[in-house]
Amino acid sequence: xxxSLKFHTxxxxxxxxxxxxxxxxxxEHESSLELDVxxxxxxxxxxxxxxxxxxxxxxxxxxxxxxxxxxxKNVVTFRVELESGANxxxxxxxxxxxxxxxxxxxxxxxxAELKALPNPGQHSPTDRMDKLQQAEKNxxxxxxxxxxxxxxxxxxxxxxxxxxxxxxxxxxEQRYRIGVIVTEKQKPKDRFTSIEDPRxxxxxxxxxxxxxxxxxxxxxxxxxxxxxxTNIHRISATLSFFVEFxxxxxxxxxxxxxxxxxxxxxxxxxxxxxxxxxxDCGKAADRRKEWIQHELLHAYDAFKTTDWSIMNxxxxxxxIRYVEHTFDDLLWEQTISEMEKILPDVHNxxxxxxxxxxxxxxxxxxxxxxxxxxxxxxxxxESATEDxxxxxxxxSDATASxxxxxxxNVLEKLMNLKLSG
Numbered sequence: 001x002x003x004s005l006k007f008h009t010x011x012x013x014x015x016x017x018x019x020x021x022x023x024x025x026x027x028e029h030e031s032s033l034e035l036d037v038x039x040x041x042x043x044x045x046x047x048x049x050x051x052x053x054x055x056x057x058x059x060x061x062x063x064x065x066x067x068x069x070x071x072x073k074n075v076v077t078f079r080v081e082l083e084s085g086a087n088x089x090x091x092x093x094x095x096x097x098x099x100x101x102x103x104x105x106x107x108x109x110x111x112a113e114l115k116a117l118p119n120p121g122q123h124s125p126t127d128r129m130d131k132l133q134q135a136e137k138n139x140x141x142x143x144x145x146x147x148x149x150x151x152x153x154x155x156x157x158x159x160x161x162x163x164x165x166x167x168x169x170x171x172x173e174q175r176y177r178i179g180v181i182v183t184e185k186q187k188p189k190d191r192f193t194s195i196e197d198p199r200x201x202x203x204x205x206x207x208x209x210x211x212x213x214x215x216x217x218x219x220x221x222x223x224x225x226x227x228x229x230t231n232i233h234r235i236s237a238t239l240s241f242f243v244e245f246x247x248x249x250x251x252x253x254x255x256x257x258x259x260x261x262x263x264x265x266x267x268x269x270x271x272x273x274x275x276x277x278x279x280d281c282g283k284a285a286d287r288r289k290e291w292i293q294h295e296l297l298h299a300y301d302a303f304k305t306t307d308w309s310i311m312n313x314x315x316x317x318x319x320i321r322y323v324e325h326t327f328d329d330l331l332w333e334q335t336i337s338e339m340e341k342i343l344p345d346v347h348n349x350x351x352x353x354x355x356x357x358x359x360x361x362x363x364x365x366x367x368x369x370x371x372x373x374x375x376x377x378x379x380x381x382e383s384a385t386e387d388x389x390x391x392x393x394x395x396s397d398a399t400a401s402x403x404x405x406x407x408x409n410v411l412e413k414l415m416n417l418k419l420s421g
Contacts, residue, residue, distance in 0.1 A: 004184055005044065005051040014084065017067070018053055019077040020044055027071050035064040035078040038107045042080060048304040050313050052106070058083040095121045098242040100204070100318035101195045108314075114307065115139070115234055115262070120242040132241040140261050140353040146362040148266045157265045164277045165216040167284070167291055174297055181317045182324045192325040202331055203245040204238045205292070205319055206278070206339070210255045211235035212295045213274045215302070218265050227264070228302040234262035239311050248338035252346045260351055272347050275339065282336040289323050296320050 006021040018035060025046060027033075036043040038061055042053040060081045067079040095105045098120040105121050115135065117128060151157050170178070195201055215224070215231040233239040235258045245251045252275055259274070260266045281291050300316045303309050350356055 005049045007044070007051055007053050009053065009055070011057065014082050016055060016057070016059065016080045016082060017077055018042055018044075018080055019075055020049075020051065020053075021073075021075050022046065022049055023074045024048060025074065027069055027074060027076070033066050033069075033076055035080070036107075037062055037064055037080050039083075041106060042078070043107065045307075045310060047306055047309040050310040052104075055080070096124050097121075099314035100322070101192075101201055103191075103318065104314055108310075115240060117241040125244050128241050128243045132237055132243055135241075136257055136261055137353070140351075140355075142353070142355065142358040145260060145266050145353075145355055146358045149359050150362055150366070152267045152269060157267065157270075159218055159265060159270070160220065161217070161270070161273055163221075164273065165213065165221045167281065167287060168294060169287075170290055170294055170297075174294070177297065178293055178320055178324070181320050189325045192322055195326070198326075198328060198331060199335075200244050200246070201322065202328070202335060203248065203251050204315075205322070206248070206335065207238045207245060207251050207254065208232070208236045208299065208315065208319070209292065209295055210251070210274055210278050211239070211259075212299050213277050214255075214259055214263065214270070216295075216298065217270070217274055217277070218263070223298060223301055228298075229306045229308050231263050232299050232302055233308050233311060235259050239308075239315060248335050249342045249346065252339055252342060256346060257351050257353075260355070268347060268351075272343070275343055279336055279340050279343070282332065285329070285333075288329070288332070289327060292323050292327075293320060296323075 008019055010017040010019075033046060036045075037059050039055075039058050041055055042059070042064075044051045044053065060083055064078045064080055066076050068077040069075075070077075097103070097105045098108075107121060108119055117123065117131060120128060123131065148157060211232045214235055215228050216222075218231070219228060235255065237243045237254045237258060238245075240258075245254070255275065256268060256271045259271045260268060282288065284291065296316055296319055300312050300320075303311050303316065
């Protein structure tokens with residue numbers, strides 16, 4: 001795979017040279033090469049590459065910039081200083097596992113503006129969920145939500161909702177890519193079959209798949225290089241805050257909330273369509289696995305050249321391996337059935353942000369504005385009639401005109417609503 005990074009280390013008396021092979025990068029124009037150094041490992045990220053490089057001695061934490069660049073071979077070498085007198089590997093008792101199946105631990109640096117949880121290893125699963133819910137309360141935008149509600153009534157926000165993303169068979173190229181992902185690094189199959197709680201892993205997969213469904217539905221079934229990666233990672237609580245769900249209902253409620261907070265189009269009707277589409281595709285036993293792999297490759301392509309390429313390493317590729325190695329059809333069918341049963345209740349309940357009051361306020365303001373406009377237009381018309389004593393309109397024409405104006409005013413106001421970013 002193009003994002004599989006090769007590296008090697010060479011230890012000196014007080015330093016270690018870390019060399020990474022990056023054939024897909026144009027080093028002549030790459031200006032953001034750096035290595036994040038932690039006591040026991042170094043983290044290299046330069047989309048589409050991401051690698052966690054273990055250090056058997058204790059290194060000095062911080063950022064390190066290239067010591068040498070071989071432009072001909074596309075190899076970057078970093079010089080990492082070691083802590084003097086510290087030869088034993090340092091371990092932290094406060095590190096929590098995260099990522100697929102909690103396979104990963106240790107430091108992870110993410111930029112806060114990506115609306116995600118940096119360094120999830122420092123937070124327990126319970127703490128991650130608490131931080132997720134607090135972030136959602138802070139990020140809910142009542143104006144955006146209210147405007148989208150009104151606009152959806154007019155033109156469905158310009159989205160073609162009558163044609164949900166259709167199933168597509170995997171191409172030969174996609175099958176090859178899946179084969180490479182499954183075999184790279186030769187992760188043992190028993191690691192996937194011995195997952196402590198398979199249900200947690202499956203619920204995480206469903207959370208990611210619904211976010212992908214939203215992206216494909218609102219982007220006309222195409223990958224949008226400008227916003228697909230943002231849609232998927234922000235809507236999926238699994239990808240944003242590394243949380244874990246214990247019920248199908250929790251997954252659906254989380255999707256409803258986040259799909260009405262973070263993407264451009266925020267409406268519960270869209271959320272409902274996405275869940276229904278996931279359920280329909282999930283029931284098709286003859287093509288279920290292929291559909292899941294197809295969706296995961298959509299996310300893989302969305303992430304691979306962005307700052308979120310690391311999600312392919314912590315989730316996407318492991319889920320592709322999971323589908324190949326240890327997918328449980330019975331558990332999947334049970335969970336999909338649960339989602340179908342609870343969907344009406346989730347759809348008809350509130351998001352928890354007071355959004356029902358927001359809708360009432362927006363509708364009231366629009367009705368009030370239209371009533372005022374109607375009254376003003378009628379007064380002006382009657383006054384003009386009295387002054388002139390004449391009318392170019394017949395009585396029936398005038399009546400039709402007066403009835404038509406308010407509708408036009410409301411339509412014009414609704415169509416001119418601006419969606420906040």
